[in-house]
Amino acid sequence: xxxxxxxxxxxxxxxxxxxxxxxxxxxxxxxxxxxxxxxxxxxxxxxxxxxxxxxxxxxxxxxxxxxxxxxxxxxxxxxxxxxxxxxxxxxxxxxxxxxxxxxxxxxxxxxxxxxxxxxxxxxxxxxxxxxxxxxxxxxxxxxxxxxxxxxxxxxxxxxxxxxxxxxxxxxxxxxxxxxxxxxxxxxxxxxxxxxxxxxxxxxxxxxxxxxxxxxxxxxxxxxxxxxxxxxxxxxxxxxxxxxxxxxxxxxxxxxxxxxxxxxxxxxxxxxxxxxxxxxxxxxxxxxxxxxxxxxxxxxxxxxxxxxxxxxxxxxxxxxxxxxxxxxxxxxxxxxxxxxxxxxxxxxxxxxxxxxxxxxxxxxxxxxxxxxxxxxxxxxxxxxxxxxxxxxxxxxxxxxxxxxxxxxxxxxxxxxxxxxxxxxxxxxxxxxxxxxxxxxxxxxxxxxxxxxxxxxxxxxxxxxxxxxxxxxxxxxxxxxxxxxxxxxxxxxxxxxxxxxxxxxxxxxxxxxxxxxxxxxxxxxxxxxxxxxxxxxxxxxxxxxxxxxxxxxxxxxxxxxxxxxxxxxxxxxxxxxxxxxxxxxxxxxxxxxxxxxxxxxxxxxxxxxxxxxxxxxxxxxxxxxxxxxxxxxxxxxxxxxxxxxxxxxxxxxxxxxxxxxxxxxxxxxxxxxxxxxxxxxxxxxxxxxxxxxxxxxxxxxxxxxxxxxxxxxxxxxxxxxxxxxxxxxxxxxxxxxxxxxxxxxxxxxx
Numbered sequence: 238x239x240x241x242x243x244x245x246x247x248x249x250x251x252x253x254x255x256x257x258x259x260x261x262x263x264x265x266x267x268x269x270x271x272x273x274x275x276x277x278x279x280x281x282x283x284x285x286x287x288x289x290x291x292x293x294x295x296x297x298x299x300x301x302x303x304x305x306x307x308x309x310x311x312x313x314x315x316x317x318x319x320x321x322x323x324x325x326x327x328x329x330x331x332x333x334x335x336x337x338x339x340x341x342x343x344x345x346x347x348x349x350x351x352x353x354x355x356x357x358x359x360x361x362x363x364x365x366x367x368x369x370x371x372x373x374x375x376x377x378x379x380x381x382x383x384x385x386x387x388x389x390x391x392x393x394x395x396x397x398x399x400x401x402x403x404x405x406x407x408x409x410x411x412x413x414x415x416x417x418x419x420x421x422x423x424x425x426x427x428x429x430x431x432x433x434x435x436x437x438x439x440x441x442x443x444x445x446x447x448x449x450x451x452x453x454x455x456x457x458x459x460x461x462x463x464x465x466x467x468x469x470x471x472x473x474x475x476x477x478x479x480x481x482x483x484x485x486x487x488x489x490x491x492x493x494x495x496x497x498x499x500x501x502x503x504x505x506x507x508x509x510x511x512x513x514x515x516x517x518x519x520x521x522x523x524x525x526x527x528x529x530x531x532x533x534x535x536x537x538x539x540x541x542x543x544x545x546x547x548x549x550x551x552x553x554x555x556x557x558x559x560x561x562x563x564x565x566x567x568x569x570x571x572x573x574x575x576x577x578x579x580x581x582x583x584x585x586x587x588x589x590x591x592x593x594x595x596x597x598x599x600x601x602x603x604x605x606x607x608x609x610x611x612x613x614x615x616x617x618x619x620x621x622x623x624x625x626x627x628x629x630x631x632x633x634x635x636x637x638x639x640x641x642x643x644x645x646x647x648x649x650x651x652x653x654x655x656x657x658x659x660x661x662x663x664x665x666x667x668x669x670x671x672x673x674x675x676x677x678x679x680x681x682x683x684x685x686x687x688x689x690x691x692x693x694x695x696x697x698x699x700x701x702x703x704x705x706x707x708x709x710x711x712x713x714x715x716x717x718x719x720x721x722x723x724x725x726x727x728x729x730x731x732x733x734x735x736x737x738x739x740x741x742x743x744x745x746x747x748x749x750x751x752x753x754x755x756x757x758x759x760x761x762x763x764x765x766x767x768x769x770x771x772x773x774x775x776x777x778x779x780x781x782x783x784x785x786x787x788x789x790x791x792x793x794x795x796x797x798x799x800x801x802x803x804x805x806x807x808x809x810x811x812x813x814x815x816x817x818x819x820x821x822x823x824x825x826x827x828x829x830x831x832x833x834x835x836x837x838x839x840x841x842x843x844x845x846x847x848x849x850x851x852x853x854x855x856x857x858x859x860x861x862x863x864x865x866x867x868x869x870x871x872x873x874x875x876x877x878x879x880x881x882x883x884x885x886x887x888x889x890x891x892x893x894x895x896x897x898x899x900x901x902x903x904x905x906x907x908x909x910x911x912x913x914x915x916x917x918x919x920x921x922x923x924x925x926x927x928x929x930x931x932x933x934x935x936x937x938x939x940x941x942x943x944x945x946x947x948x949x950x951x952x953x954x955x956x957x958x959x960x961x962x963x964x965x966x967x968x969x970x971x972x973x974x975x976x977x978x979x980x981x982x983x984x985x
Contacts (some may be wrong), residue, residue: 244524274893281308283728283736283806285383285721285724286321288604289313289455290730292805295722295741302326302722302741312805312821313433313734319454320868320885325721327879329742333705335717336746337948348704348715355745357761359714363696365762367669368401377404377667381674382412382606385726385738386615387777388751390784391768392673393617395755398646399764401652404667406619408675409612410655412605413801414955415571417613420579420602422841422954423588425832426624426789427613431563431599432732432808432822436460438597440560441468445494445583446569446961448476451605452864453567456731457507465597468555472497473569475861475893475935476928487552488930491859494540495575495845498582500538503530505589508559512591519829520588522840529842561597562590568605568863572961574849577770577954581645581841585684588838594826603731607721610729614790615781619651623784627651639783642767653761655681656949662690669696674718678707679872679941682958683949685917700754706874707941718751719744722914726752726774727801729809732822733790736806737798752777786808786813789832848962856914856964858898858934860946863961865891866936873939892921894967902967909970912936914963917945921972934967 277298284291292311295302309316338356339348351359367375378396380389389407396402409417424430424629436442436459449457457479460469471480472487472494480486489497505511506527516523535546536735556562564583570576584600592598605608614624625632627648635646653661659681661667670691681687691697691711699712702720709715723744727735744750749757752774761763771777775798786793794815795807808823830836852859868885870876877883892912894904904910906925911918912934919942929935936943938960948963 242564257897270592280739280741281311281802282722282739283607284318284322284325284739285728285732285738286325287453287606288606288609288731289453290701290728290732290734290736290806291318291322291455292736293318293325295739297741301743310805313730313732313736314455315459317455318496320882321870321876324876324879324881327881328598328702328875329720331703331878333703334745335701335704336748337717338747339704339715341713353749353757356714356716357757360698360716360758361761364400364669365759366693367875371668374403374661375667376402376669376671377406377653377661378671378673379655379658379675379677380405380407380616380618382407382409382609382612382614383721384674384751385724385774386611386729386781387726387774388607388755389418389612390615390617390622390781391752391755391771393615393622394640394763395768396671396765397617397648398640399643399759399767401646403648403650404658404661405617405652406655406658407612407616408655408677408680409606409609409616410956411428411680411958412568412571413609413613414654414957415573415576415580415601415952416602416604418577419584419841422577423537423560423581423584423772423839424826426546427620428789428825428832429602429604429610429731430593430825431601432824433459435599435601435824436562436823438465438561439463439467440465440597441470441472441555441562443472443556443562443564444479444483445472445498445564445566446571447565447567447603448473448477448479448569448864449603450482450566451867454867456603459631468559470552470555474930474933475863477863485552485555487544487548489542489544491861491933492573492848494570494573494579496533496538497542497544498579498586499530499533499842499845500535500542500549501556502526502586502589503533503538504535504553505557505586506530508553508557510553513588515591515829516589519831519837520840521835521837523589523732526585526840526842540864556586556590561595562587562592563597563599563601564592565601565603567603569595569956569961571602571957572959574959575843575846576952576957576959578841578843584838585840585842591637594824594829596824599824607730608728610731610733612729614729615784618655621647623781623805624788625784630683636784639780640767641770656752656956657835657950659687659690662693665693668694669698671698671700672696672708672712673700674702676701676706676708676872676874678711680944682944682947682960683916684944700751702748703874706872716754717746717748718754719748723748724750724752724774725798727778730806733808734770734806735792735795735801735809737801741778763908785809801843834899849959850948850962850964852932852964856966858932858965858967860912860914860963860965861929861935861961862938862947863944865936865939869937869939871939872941887922889944890919890936892967893924893926893929893935895927895929895931895933896925898967899923899932902969904967904969911968911970912946912965913946913968914946914965916948919945921944934965955962
């Protein structure tokens with residue numbers, strides 16, 4: 238392989254790849270570690286795991302980070318960190334890092350290392366051939382909520398405006414599409430209204446389908462700082478760690494959330510626990526909503542949810558008379574077959590009671606990934622850059638003017654969603670796929686079918702830190718990427734805070750920052766002139782500022798990265814002309830004005846729909862899924878690289894099952910069991926516990942067998958998969974000599 242990825246052939250076709258485009262071997266990340274950092278010093282940066290967006294201190298030796306500690310001055314975490322934050326450097330040292338491009342030999346099936354020049358030529362040759370033969374809708378990408386915002390924006394702009402393709406989506410579809418859709422329909426823009434200080438200022442906190450003790454432990458620590466002795470209410474079928482710490486737990490039947498929330502709204506109206514002045518001045522649809530709720534009587538709701546009438550009234554009274562009430566949700570709501578309307582049922586409760594725009598209140602979606610909010614606003618997938626719309630000519634003209642491109646380069650149609658892209662691959666409409674920083678073969682719902690779908694592609698490219706992920710292992714081309722801490726850029730967290738990521742390590746081998754990979758491919762495609770202004774992440778940030786201007790997410794008042802660094806991150810909005818040192822925590826809608834022309838919020842509602850796959854005689858259990866521990870993350874592709882994190886969680890999957898169900902089935906604690914659905918089977922160790930109700934079982938989502946089981950239902954509005962409920966059977970496994978271990982798919 239060449240020692241430097243520039244050749245005469247590449248130079249002749251496309252012009253020189255300059256040193257700022259692709260750097261010398263041994264320095265392949267995004268430039269040098271910034272000169273402003275002293276060789277043996279401490280600097281700050283934002284964590285790259287979850288959406289909390291904690292501030293960390295990186296301690297450097299000879300210019301490279303050797304360990305991390307939480308930043309006591311950062312307004313998000315106030316000196317706290319979860320295990321993943323403390324261990325965030327460990328995944329960068331993994332032996333299975335992708336360090337050079339790898340190309341599969343079509344005859345032998347083996348991967349061979351190739352130069353970046355060869356990788357770029359092959360990438361562009363295959364995608365160009367497919368576009369010329371099958372049209373601009375014949376290729377797609379699936380991206381992530383875990384790369385920096387500047388990279389997301391450049392990727393979306395390159396793919397759609399430079400390469401001329403139409404369809405792409407992000408794994409944000411798996412976690413936050415519901416909340417984005419619900420906020421747009423209810424508020425007029427995808428706008429989480431809260432600040433983390435609301436955790437500390439509420440009199441009542443209502444968590445629905447959320448387990449912050451495990452999934453967002455620093456947020457939970459901020460709840461524990463609340464001096465108001467709040468009521469903590471958890472609505473969840475399972476007795477989660479958060480439910481155990483709550484003052485009220487409502488263990489509703491799985492997927493009865495919408496019925497339950499409508500029943501609470503009915504009682505609020507019936508008892509006069511409504512902020513009539515706020516509703517009259519700031520909302521649309523309350524009268525129609527009240528009429529709709531007439532059928533959601535306590536008797537009907539008690540029967541459908543399993544919660545007695547008196548407890549329904551207790552919750553309604555707590556909300557209606559409790560003072561400052563905040564409503565919080567995450568994947569237990571978002572990952573459902575009617576998830577958008579469920580999120581809006583929570584939004585409606587906040588609007589009805591006037592609990593929005595004030596300290597300790599809000600209809601508050603807790604984001605999943607570290608930069609899912611960046612993906613929602615700037616991924617250029619289903620929304621045009623900056624939260625604009627592809628279908629609005631004036632939006633396309635504005636974006637084209639800022640980017641100084643021909644408006645005709647911007648598609649006038651929104652992209653197909655993740656599941657629809659896979660349908661189009663299955664039908665042969667999409668022939669090439671580019672997967673960036675996500676592991677679809679593990680994480681996608683009903684993933685047993687996904688391998689057969691991806692096998693139909695002419696060309697599959699995976700761009701990742703690791704060559705070992707399930708998706709990378711079936712790729713035709715692997716592009717090695719730098720990780721968090723090996724590049725610069727920004728993340729946007731759950732409370733809309735834009736935080737700074739810094740380069741504190743060199744990427745290994747020839748791994749490149751995603752930003753550099755996109756610039757290299759633009760050069761190889763021949764559209765580099767469109768992206769001259771995107772010379773660095775910070776230059777791209779200045780472009781994103783202009784794209785945000787005039788939008789609800791306007792952050793044109795942020796000067797540069799140094800401004801973000803000094804301020805401890807800055808929440809949007811911060812329009813040009815705002816104070817350069819804004820309040821560290823701010824919420825939206827304090828003036829009661831929402832993002833519709835009439836400035837009123839909408840109450841959106843719809844009758845509940847039946848559960849897609851209820852249990853029956855053959856599959857008598859409802860399978861619940863969720864986060865296993867605070868030391869685990871998604872498909873374990875990063876957290877499994879840390880010996881410390883591995884020691885804090887079980888190595889093999891476990892299944893929670895009620896003691897009476899275990900006794901009935903002859904299952905003893907820790908015994909191996911087989912969990913089977915209509916789509917597949919896996920094994921796990923039995924954890925016999927009262928945390929689940931009879932007829933329900935729980936599996937942590939991190940292990941590959943879990944999504945062999947899940948049922949492919951999708952919310953019709955957000956297109957988000959319904960991971961949280963499907964029908965399964967559970968039977969004990971008698972170990973045989975040579976049999977597979979726990980967590981592996983049984984034979985047959």
